[in-house]
Amino acid sequence: MAIVTGPQLNGNRKPRAPTKDDSQAVFDSSALLSERIRKWQPPAISSLLPLEAVPGMISLIVGKPNPDCFPFSGLSIALKGTNEKIDLNEAELHDAFQYALLPGGVPGLRKARMLWFEEFQAKMHNPGPTGTWGCAIGSGSQDLLHKAFQVFTDPGDPILIETPAYSGTLGFLIADSHNLVEVCSDAEGLNPAEVERSLATWPSDKPRPRVLYTVPTGSNPTGRSCTQARKIEILRLAKKYNFIIFEDDAYYFLDFTDPATKARSYLSLESEANGETGRVLRFDSLSKIVSAGMRIGVLTTSPPILQKVNMITANTNLQAPSTSQVLLFALLRHWGHAGFLAHTAQTAAFYRRKRDVFVAAAARHLTGKATWEVPAAGMFLWIRLRLLPAGGGGGGGQEDSFEAVRKFAVAAGVVAVPGVGFMPGGARGCHIRASFSLVGTEEEADEACRRIAVLVDLANGVVVEGAGC
Numbered sequence: 001m002a003i004v005t006g007p008q009l010n011g012n013r014k015p016r017a018p019t020k021d022d023s024q025a026v027f028d029s030s031a032l033l034s035e036r037i038r039k040w041q042p043p044a045i046s047s048l049l050p051l052e053a054v055p056g057m058i059s060l061i062v063g064k065p066n067p068d069c070f071p072f073s074g075l076s077i078a079l080k081g082t083n084e085k086i087d088l089n090e091a092e093l094h095d096a097f098q099y100a101l102l103p104g105g106v107p108g109l110r111k112a113r114m115l116w117f118e119e120f121q122a123k124m125h126n127p128g129p130t131g132t133w134g135c136a137i138g139s140g141s142q143d144l145l146h147k148a149f150q151v152f153t154d155p156g157d158p159i160l161i162e163t164p165a166y167s168g169t170l171g172f173l174i175a176d177s178h179n180l181v182e183v184c185s186d187a188e189g190l191n192p193a194e195v196e197r198s199l200a201t202w203p204s205d206k207p208r209p210r211v212l213y214t215v216p217t218g219s220n221p222t223g224r225s226c227t228q229a230r231k232i233e234i235l236r237l238a239k240k241y242n243f244i245i246f247e248d249d250a251y252y253f254l255d256f257t258d259p260a261t262k263a264r265s266y267l268s269l270e271s272e273a274n275g276e277t278g279r280v281l282r283f284d285s286l287s288k289i290v291s292a293g294m295r296i297g298v299l300t301t302s303p304p305i306l307q308k309v310n311m312i313t314a315n316t317n318l319q320a321p322s323t324s325q326v327l328l329f330a331l332l333r334h335w336g337h338a339g340f341l342a343h344t345a346q347t348a349a350f351y352r353r354k355r356d357v358f359v360a361a362a363a364r365h366l367t368g369k370a371t372w373e374v375p376a377a378g379m380f381l382w383i384r385l386r387l388l389p390a391g392g393g394g395g396g397g398q399e400d401s402f403e404a405v406r407k408f409a410v411a412a413g414v415v416a417v418p419g420v421g422f423m424p425g426g427a428r429g430c431h432i433r434a435s436f437s438l439v440g441t442e443e444e445a446d447e448a449c450r451r452i453a454v455l456v457d458l459a460n461g462v463v464v465e466g467a468g469c
């Protein structure tokens with residue numbers, strides 16, 4: 001594979017299609033594996049499962065329940081805004097209510113050799129020649145993230161973490177007593193200079209971080225997206241300092257920027273930036289675009305890593321729910337890649353309108369009382385409240401949004417998440433994260449921002465007549 005460097009690096013163009021001559025260097029991550037993953041074994045019966053596919057084989061292996069006892073005789077999906085209905089056929093119905101016991105995905109979905117998602121990821125990100133990468137399905141991307149951290153880290157290990165950080169990840173990392181090394185983001189996303197500064201001065205007698213965790217599109221909580229130039233720099237640092245990048249792109253499809261200028265993913269850029277692949281684990285989520293309750297997420301990375309993640313699945317929650325997988329893939333097959341992308345574009349436009357309404361309401365009510373960044377993607381406004389140092393006369397919390405929310409949310413009639421929930425080291429500050437995803441009308445957005453202004457006033461000791469709700 002030709003390595004293109006510096007400014008020629010393939011701009012924002014779509015990843016090129018693989019050619020026959022592609023010979024891809026794949027980074028061998030085995031030296032970075034955790035001690036704990038080395039102890040995991042595939043479940044005893046899993047090596048026998050392929051024998052079930054031998055024609056004529058009578059399998060007495062698995063304790064699968066007899067589907068004759070299941071009460072369902074049919075299932076269909078009705079699609080909003082159309083008269084379309086998708087009826088599951090008999091084979092799908094069988095798959096939907098039975099164990100799959102193949103953690104990578106329901107077997108029927110592997111018929112065309114590649115999961116729907118592998119074909120899709122090849123189009124979207126072109127991660128490399130067939131065989132150098134693949135996909136695994138999990139119970140949401142959260143499930144896959146948790147497992148992937150087990151593959152590469154042991155409790156107490158250092159981890160580079162984009163800060164502010166998604167609180168759902170912090171929860172299990174803190175419980176494992178990790179040394180969370182904060183690397184800050186700004187308006188252009190994660191700052192590579194911060195990553196380099198941490199690693200260049202890393203004490204030689206201390207174990208080095210093996211993982212960088214980042215949310216590159218419409219970060220939760222900041223709404224910031226990482227520029228393509230920065231992603232390339234960070235990929236090069238990954239090679240220089242020998243770490244793996246966890247690209248948690250839960251908001252990838254809720255991007256408000258012009259598709260022509262949208263930054264490519266780490267997964268897509270890796271080969272060109274580093275002349276090899278295998279250091280990026282990409283996490284996609286179906287939650288924000290199809291259904292959060294179905295609990296489906298997708299991990300895209302090299303086969304040895306998928307095998308480890310799938311081995312944890314096989315030993316813990318066995319598989320992502322068959323019912324969700326079958327329903328989802330009936331829908332995806334009905335839509336095709338083009339239909340799915342049309343749906344994600346509509347969804348992004350929906351959230352973009354919500355963002356614009358909320359930002360306009362913030363400008364009306366919060367100017368002078370708070371500052372905020374206009375999110376590039378996602379569903380959050382990261383608001384810095386102007387809280388007075390001593391909390392004014394109202395017993396506020398000294399530039400502390402946690403105290404402001406704790407003491408005045410009820411009186412103001414509005415609640416949002418204090419920024420401390422997203423700080424790996426627990427630093428207090430003036431930020432709150434306001435989610436605009438469920439704010440229905442302009443009036444509701446207006447009222448929400450008016451009440452945030454009341455909260456600021458109360459925290460600063462300003463007397464407010466007829467405060468909140």
Ligand SMILES: Cc1ncc(COP(=O)(O)O)c(C=O)c1O
Binds near residue numbers: 166284287
């Ligand atoms: C950044 C980020 N990653 C992962 C998740 C979890 O997504 P899923 O529902 O796919 O588990 C969320 C959910 O809010 C998120 O914000």
